[in-house]
Amino acid sequence: MTSRSAVVRRGIALTAGVVVSSTLFLAQHGTGAEAGDSRETDLGYPIAGNVVAFAQAFGVDPDGRPQSYHVVDGQPLYTLEFVVTDLRSGETSYSTRVPRGQRSKALEFSVADGGVYIGTREGDLYRHPTGTQELQDLGSPLDGDGIFSLEAGPDGTIYGGTYPGGHVFAVDPGSGEVRDFGQVAPGETYVQSLVEVDGIVYAGSQPGGRLFRVDPDAGTIDEIPLPPGHEEEKAVYRLFEAAGKLFVFLQSEGVLLVHDLATGTWVDEVADFQGQAVSPLDPVTGEHVYFRLKNGEAVRYHVDSGDRELIGWRPGVVAGSFAWIDLDDPAFPGPTLAVTYQGSARMEVFDLTSGASRRIDAELVGAPPPVQSLGTGPDGKIYIGGYLSQSGMARWDSDTGEMERLGGVRQVEGFGTFGDLLLIGRYPNALLSVYDTTLPWSDGFDQGSPVYVEQFQDRPHAFADLGDRVAVATVPLSGRRDGAIGLWDPVSGELDVHRGVLGDRSPVTLAAGADSLLYGGSTVWGGYGVDPVEESGTLFVLDPENGEIVHESVPVDGEPSLSGLAFGPDGFLYGLAGGWLFAFDPDTREVVRRQELQDTGVSRYGTDRALLFDEVGRLFVTTGGSLHQVHPTTWEVDVLATGQVERLAIDRHGDLYFNREASLYRYDLPEPRCPQPDPRDTVVIGDHDTGVPNRHADEGCRVSDLLGTPDDFASHGHYVRHVGDISESLRASGIINARERAAILAAAAGTH
Template sequence: MRMNRREFLRWSGTGIGFLLLPARLLARRRSTAQSHSSPSESNESPAAGRANLVVTALADPIRAKQVLAGRAAVDPVDGREKFWITNMNEHSGGELIAIDFESDTAEVFRWPAGQGSWCVLPLPRERLAISTYYDGKFLVFDMRRREFTHVVSFPGESYVWEMAIGSDGRVYGGTYPGAKLGCFDPETGEFEDCGSPVAGTENQYLRNVATAPGGDIICTFGSARQSVRVYRIASKRFELLVPDEPDFFAKPIVSLRGHLFVHHAERGLLAFRGPQLEPVERPPLPDCPVGSGWKGIARYSTEERVHLTAERQTWEWLPATGSLTLVTGLSLRGCRVLDATRDGRLLGIRGQDYFALPSGSPSLELRRIPAESAGRPFHFLTADPPGSPGPHRIWGGPSYGQTVASYEIGTGKVWNSGAVVDSSGEVYGAVSVGGKLYTASYSGADFAVYDPARPWDQWNNVNPRHIGSISDQHQCRPTGRMRLGPDGNLYSGWQADYGEYGGALVRLNPRTEEITVWRNPLGDEPVISLAIGGRFAYLGTDQTANGLPRREGKGQFGVWSLAEERVVFQQRMETMNAVRCIGAMRTRELAFFPEKDELHVFDGESLQFVDRIPAPVPDSPGWCEDVVLHPSGYLLYARGTFLVRVAPNLRTEILGPLEKPVNHMTFGPDGLLYFSSGTTLYSLRGL
């Protein structure tokens, strides 16, 4: 997972590019600043700079959850066993949700810090520990008192991943981007940075930790060079788990019944005995009744009840009696099993739903998580085109959750989907074509299609339907989003898989659903910006990668011929770390992108740069990632609270300031501009 792009305002960070505003407009900007009413009040407000620009707050439509962790624990308040899950909200803060799975009700507790979590860990004395991102903290929640008692920072780290309790009673956790181990005392909150044995390398992750037999901490490091190490609490030193194999790597890691169990990709399930972690020839487990042996042991297993996995099956082993029982053989694709109840039901999450699966059940019952979450910021914004089947909608989606949301023009009806594909992650790009919504998603490099006129049935791959994945092409994240070309095809720009530098340009034909991948069109750099003109696709790159540090070097601008299927122009931009926010016209074959106080202008007919338009705005805010083309032919950029309109004759007009900064924007089928600011969707009339 990429960690460095979660700001409240999603700007490109590449510079400025607007004309200077007249003094009278600046004076009006100072005198008209005021707060905006809530969306429910349907407040309309004229924008400064042009009397007929009217902004209307519509809704906070995105309510999707992103649940990555959960445990079963008895609620001391009422004595009922509940499912305690963590939910991400990058705007209002993370949430701890206590689901009573018997009554299908829930309570929500807002965190004092953090936006999301990968781990919730039961502690003695009716408490829970929660590790957070994007601020790298440990939280302690007292279930009886219904309050957070400690907030512990890990300085310099943005993620604290999994946690484990050491022999000293302290809680240990691994981090990103420093690949460090840290710990804190849950009684006092006192923190210690335990350091990293891979400091100074390209390894940025210490993601998995577990308590070893004897109470030391097992750690997995990656992703440039993976290894498994043991942190000896007494000596405060890291040791290799397998001293003769520094690159030995295995996961998941589970400590149980005096042994450490790990699963190796080639050797299968392995076991190490006692505090010294001596390898044993055969794991002390019952014989596996199916397939080629056990694949893993669930992290939620206990000394009394062990859950084993094999061939997509989950088995329950009771060591005291030797009983081995099949819990489920159901396909749980897209599901995350997080714990088991006292009576043996499997508790888990699938997108916006949870389940409590009884042993031997012939089917999986999914229930929507019974809690309303606060609004979330938009990760993308698009709209049904003019002439498409009604009702017309504005579409968006959040960072993580793998969902889409819609706002129905005219009625104001809001709808949030379940997961559009089985893989975890998020929708990066979406385009509405012929009444259907096509999506491109991280992290499985998936394409899907959804028809809003038909019933939702993702579980059976009916609607939305999975078109295909390009993960076999070593791609992961559609950083260049997805655009509709003049040939009716959908083009997307990609960043390579974890541990690799590179990217791709991809074409999806919505008529045949054929997917064509061109890897590394501008070399081993990701395609982070993409615009489609009349004949060409315009590409921008930088030096970032998934799970690797940013390389030294500048970004590129490139031109791809849609007809010839090849690069016809590329240039390293020696003064730019990244080429972002590319916009393209079709009435004239022109492309634009910003650098500091200017817009570069590229002529597709002559295949050369022809101009640089000076266009500064006050206070130099970042550029909105979206650049939208109006049917009449002009391009619209946004920067903070200002809009800049670029005509085909290169005449540039500044509009604004609006009362809210523009995060994402799109033109609707009714000709209005729709934009997001924070969690709210707005419309703008008068352009």
């Protein structure tokens, strides 16, 4: 609301002698604000300059100077940023933005031709000839498929892995000829990793977590089964080769397997491996590789015996890529190992001979990430999470008008509250964290031992405060459909997970009922990489005492996801199914009303759509890229803002917040007609309690607010006529029935 002062109850004060129109104000709509209305304020990018650089590699220029390569995601406002850094000087050698493409994780240096190859998730392939200021556009090797992995062969051939087709392809950079080897296996939609060894290409897939051997000459694809005990793995995420051993990183389990290519046997498993990279073979011993352990130490690993030893280096990075480099520096006589920090600009180098180390930071500009989540904290402030945010989340304080960056948190899927605690649901691995909002962020954010929702869950989208604990709705890992409902005590950390209670659906929105039951909405979508088998999202009721579903139904056939469940002042449960608004009676467990608002397509989990009631009962909805006010009795709709409007939150002053891509907006609501409605449960006229429920009408008003009191009118006759007109409008609108109107009229007539 525009006014941030304390609200004084004014009701409907009618001065003596004033003739009051008998037209009920709740029917007078259709004058809502358009997009760009002065009530709308652009608050800018909550998380500006965010660097997401999952595509990282090392190489050399034509003079042999070591270089690093970073590709920084640009979405949604920019294309990818490509940066070359000279590792001796630490300076940028070349930087540009690619013509097309906003996301990438595929980057490869080719020793054969000295080119750096960039594959985008949109399917484009680029080449940067090192030592130049050029970027060559090689087009799209496979139409309709994004590039998720790249590997350079010794003959200059560039191999690629795709999504959603799950194909392996080869490109001859000289001729431009493309060979498509086809999908690695039915159902495998991602090829996340590739490595070429002696003319054979090994490919790791998702969502089945499988390993394949591709023979380019024969055109065959054969599977290499993982060792027993890894049947639940979903992603063979990275592959490396050294001295005839294939190192296989399993993303879901976080373990590193070692496969002997000569014997075809699995020879080791490194359970305490951390990061996503294994170094190339030690150029001096020819027998060792290096990687980081979960305790932070880097180790030397003997590729034949599996023996390992600490080297006295604790790299402050989660390894994304390793390389042996020559710094031409006496302090680093060699061999010198370089490593990137997965996702960021930071790099470290370590000399095995001198023990010297150095940090190098690439000069990456980054881009604001699209808003992924929006919530109101117990402190009334607005909290914002960004998609793949490496730079933390943000907090908007409407009292000071300040946006604050909050570090230590990456992608936030959803927010909740529990007393003074802000609950933070994070991706991946369904990480749950808490922040005590009575303390500064540095003191109140729990960075110690956050609670994981195990049982193969990945995205905590929604929370509901049940009083003694909190319900958590999670979507599963890639390749799975069995979402879960967790019952969590944020204070003790105790967690009880009910996985698969919705079959092949996942919960994505929750609301706590006054009957001590949990109400929720589901989506047919599970983790990425697997198609749904159901057609419609469901409304369900769960008993927290035993974790059992006691009711489940489909509010709108054919709508895959439900969103924004919230109980209204009338006791009904309101929600969205795609672009449909519906109301559900928890007593009869039936949908009592539904109406299509606006729909321009549904996001995967429907989390871009939201619904909330303000403190006086006004209903606001974001769907179809617009912000709507829905008048709760007539369901007439005012469109308040348009143009890519997503999500919704409300601050302590009653103003609304939404996002358009990476920007946050505030919408200053006008004060309601009845800012402090009559709190009585029944309509009281004079000294007479009519027994008629004092229902909510519109603009914060309840029935008794609209009827007024005898003291508001010049004469008893004026008052009775006013009550007659208003009560008839209320009856015609379905707020009261004829019997209740008669009771109100009798009470009004009896006042003197």
